[in-house]
Structure formats: C-alpha cells, structure tokens
Amino acid sequence: ELGLIIAPPKRGKSTMLVQMSVNAMYEDKRTFYFSLELSKHMVARRFDTCLTGMDMDAIKKKKNVAHKRLLELSDLGALNILEFPTKTLTITQMKAVVEYNGGCDIIFIDYADLLKAGRKRDDRRFELTDMYEGLRRLAGELQIPIWTASQSNRLSVGSRLLGIDAIAEDFNKVAIADISVSLNQTRDEIVANRLRLCTVANRLGESNGIVDCSVNWKTSQIKEIKEDLDGNRNGSNGSGPAH
Secondary structure (H helix, E strand, C coil): EEEEEEEEECCCCCHHHHHHHHHHHHHHEEEEEECCCCHHHHHHHHHHHHHHHCCCHHHHHHHHHHHHHHHHCCCCEEEEEECCCCCCCCCHHHHHHHHHCCCCCCCEEEEEHHHCCCCCCCCCCHHHHHHHHHHHHCCCCCCEEEEEEEEEEEHCCCCCCHHHHHEEECCHHHHCCCCCCCCCCCHHHHHEEEEEEEEEECCCCCCCCCEEEECCCCCCCEEEEEEECCCCEECCCCCCCCC
C-alpha cells in the first residue's frame, strides 16, 4: 500500500516519518528512509534523538550514555538512510537501489514531491499523478508499504482539522494513496506540544479517526496520548516505540 502524511509547512511531516520508521524498526522491519531534502547526517541525528530520547545537546554532553542506549537497541530491525539531491531520483532508480541493497520491509520517502518525474509533463499536476501512481505500483511490485508526506495548501494553515481538500497542487495524491493521514494543530496545541492525527481517507477501513498525540521536536518523537484506568492522560516523550 501507499500511505500519505499531510500537513502545512514546518508542522512535523519529517518528524512523523522518522517516528514511524523507528516504530517499524521496533517491529523488526528492515527499513529504508529516502531523504530528498535533508542531508543523510541531519536525518541520522533525528534518528539518534528519537531512538535515545535525548536531544542533541544531551547527546553531545553525554556521548557515552547515548552510545550505550543505541547499543542496547542493536537487535532492532535494520535502518538504511539514503540521501539523494532534490529531483534527481526516479522511481525506477529507487527500485534498483532497494534491490541492490538486498530489499526491505518498508520504505519512507521524505518526500515524494521531490522525486524526479519519469517523464516531463506540461502541467506539474500530471507529473505528480504519475509519480504517486508509480509509487503505488512499486509498493505492489515489492509487496511492501511505502509512506511519504505532502504539503497541504495555504488555506489549511490555521485550520483545526485538515480534510482531503487541503492537499496542495494535485488532489489525485489522496485518491491514489491507500491511506492519508493529516497532522493537525491549533495555536494552543502548538504551545502545548500536542497534535492530532486524523485519517482523512482510507481505502482499507474507516476514515475520520482521530488520535491525540504529544510531540517533542527536540527528540523527534510523536507519542499517542493514552488514558489509564482512572481516565488520566499520558503522552510519554521517553525512548521506545510509539503506536
């Protein structure tokens, strides 16, 4: 299947992809993370903070502690971070890279709009449609899930809940993806380090499901806020998997 994360600029799309990748590693999945914007080094730093639960300042000050925590996680599924300059990687090349490196169980792309179009179109929307259809086809060929992210439109900034009409440039992205999830924040939630995940479209089940989460930008962690037996809500920002 093809999964899509939707959010306004600078609202956690990459952080969400990193957290989902870490969750996959905890499930012993061989994970490939394609970065088409940030350097491999910067992406690796985000994974270090998410896996250890320590921000970069803490990691620098307590290198031995961070190193020990990472060693304790050596039995997790393998992670392969691959960096390509913006709009240089085609889907055909991506498939070749995956197969050359022994295959994988799940792919994350940060993000698909920065792939190189397989063929030049007069309208950018048609190129995006081709790319998303190509990614869904690749997921079927490899028999694995592929997750990516896309920016919502300008009108979505400040909205309490993003719907399928919030997608930027090409509405067909949502139609092609098997599941689309939006990241939602009000001003109060931004201040409180909270966000809500909403399933805006789902080919395989129900839509409009909402999950309340806490977010720690310094450690690239997004955690579901769960209620205990007494109804108290807890959104831990510690290390470990988040579902």
